[in-house]
Amino acid sequence: MSQRTRVGVVFGGPSREHGVSFLSARCLLQNLPVDRYEALPVFVGKDGLWHGVAESREEMLRYFARPPREALLDGVVPGSRPAPAADTVESFGAAFRDGTWDVAFPIVHGTFGEDGVLQGLFEAMNVPYVGFGVAASAVGMDKVLMKAAFAAAGIPQVRSVGVPAAAWRAHARRAALLPRIEALGLPLFVKPACAGSSVGITKVKKPGDLEAAVETALAVDATALVEEAVDAREIECAVLEGENGPTEASLPGEIVPAHEFYDYEDKYIDDRSYSVIPAEIPEATREEVRRMACAAFDAVGGAGFARVDFFLERATGRVLLNEINSLPGFTPISMFPKMWEAAGLPLDALLDRLVRSAFRRPVRGR
Numbered sequence: 244m245s246q247r248t249r250v251g252v253v254f255g256g257p258s259r260e261h262g263v264s265f266l267s268a269r270c271l272l273q274n275l276p277v278d279r280y281e282a283l284p285v286f287v288g289k290d291g292l293w294h295g296v297a298e299s300r301e302e303m304l305r306y307f308a309r310p311p312r313e314a315l316l317d318g319v320v321p322g323s324r325p326a327p328a329a330d331t332v333e334s335f336g337a338a339f340r341d342g343t344w345d346v347a348f349p350i351v352h353g354t355f356g357e358d359g360v361l362q363g364l365f366e367a368m369n370v371p372y373v374g375f376g377v378a379a380s381a382v383g384m385d386k387v388l389m390k391a392a393f394a395a396a397g398i399p400q401v402r403s404v405g406v407p408a409a410a411w412r413a414h415a416r417r418a419a420l421l422p423r424i425e426a427l428g429l430p431l432f433v434k435p436a437c438a439g440s441s442v443g444i445t446k447v448k449k450p451g452d453l454e455a456a457v458e459t460a461l462a463v464d465a466t467a468l469v470e471e472a473v474d475a476r477e478i479e480c481a482v483l484e485g486e487n488g489p490t491e492a493s494l495p496g497e498i499v500p501a502h503e504f505y506d507y508e509d510k511y512i513d514d515r516s517y518s519v520i521p522a523e524i525p526e527a528t529r530e531e532v533r534r535m536a537c538a539a540f541d542a543v544g545g546a547g548f549a550r551v552d553f554f555l556e557r558a559t560g561r562v563l564l565n566e567i568n569s570l571p572g573f574t575p576i577s578m579f580p581k582m583w584e585a586a587g588l589p590l591d592a593l594l595d596r597l598v599r600s601a602f603r604r605p606v607r608g609r
């Protein structure tokens with residue numbers, strides 16, 4: 244048994260999506276094939292402190308004893324402070340010595356886990372890890388940078404304008420941005436460049452509401468993104484790094500949101516949204532989605548896996564890329580594992596493949 248690979252399943256973390264990550268981690272801990280892997284829980288607190296295996300298990304038990312709604316929404320709140328630096332470094336060392344993982348499988352959604360910060364730590368510590376590298380994580384988390392990468396690869400997207408806080412706050416620069424925003428028409432979607440799970444997103448239906456919406460987004464991140472709203476179906480596609488060949492795409496699925504847009508409550512709490520897998524779309528559209536999903540993954544330099552989200556415009560049938568998610572959820576309702584299952588790849592084989600992908604990453608600069 245000692246030959247098994249030790250996989251540190253890292254969850255929690257200082258993000259607003261702290262709570263969601265427990266569900267994903269539990270799914271990994273329960274489904275990594277036991278003949279090959281010893282899955283060890285590694286909890287990172289909202290304060291950024293790391294915990295050993297026994298404490299991490301206890302934290303999991305405490306979490307699942309709580310009312311599900313409260314636990315899911317439990318995340319870092321604005322203004323909260325991290326633990327002192329020395330404690331954080333020491334806690335990482337202690338957690339690593341306790342687990343001596345051969346490889347980390349981070350499933351920490353949102354900031355810290357999905358934006359390259361955690362990946363940078365693993366790089367610095369020489370720990371192999373599953374998923375996007377540092378630069379790809381950072382680009383994939385920032386909606387403005389992501390769009391620039393997709394545009395450079397010629398992938399169709401909705402029209403948008405990036406609004407840095409400094410520009411919005413300077414009279415002349417704001418005056419230069421406003422006509423570009425007006426040209427997008429109404430309604431608009433205003434989002435923080437970096438956030439996730441619909442935090443800080445507003446749908447703007449009349450011009451007078453733009454200002455407040457941009458401020459809401461800028462309270463979450465230093466850059467906002469203003470986008471034209473499209474009347475569209477929401478199609479998602481799961482992607483895997485190729486094993487010896489090109490990037491691979493699953494069969495696409497469709498999300499049918501219950502609310503006006505697919506927001507945080509809708510995603511995790513309200514069960515009136517539902518998914519259809521595989522999506523009922525024409526074959527040519529399906530193939531276009533799969534091709535674009537792989538192109539999006541390649542455009543940001545993705546590794547391991549990702550979920551790529553699209554708009555299928557109702558009036559025109561056009562497929563527009565919305566975003567890439569480098570750490571898609573692994574909860575019982577999550578699309579990523581369900582889409583692979585529909586494509587013939589069961590969860591244990593999927594997780595096995597993901598862990599193996601961590602060892603293929605080239606060692607940078609050495």
Ligand SMILES: Nc1ncnc2c1ncn2[C@@H]1O[C@H](COP(=O)(O)OP(=O)(O)O)[C@@H](O)[C@H]1O
Nearest residue numbers: 401432439440441442470471472473504505566
């Ligand atoms: N330009 C848009 N047109 C129509 N609906 C949108 C647009 N942008 C976002 N939405 C809606 O808001 C949801 C969340 O937006 P998204 O950009 O995916 O943010 P997040 O990173 O929080 O998932 C989408 O799933 C969709 O329902």
Ligand SMILES: [Mg+2]
Nearest residue numbers: 440441552566
């Ligand atoms: Mg989204």
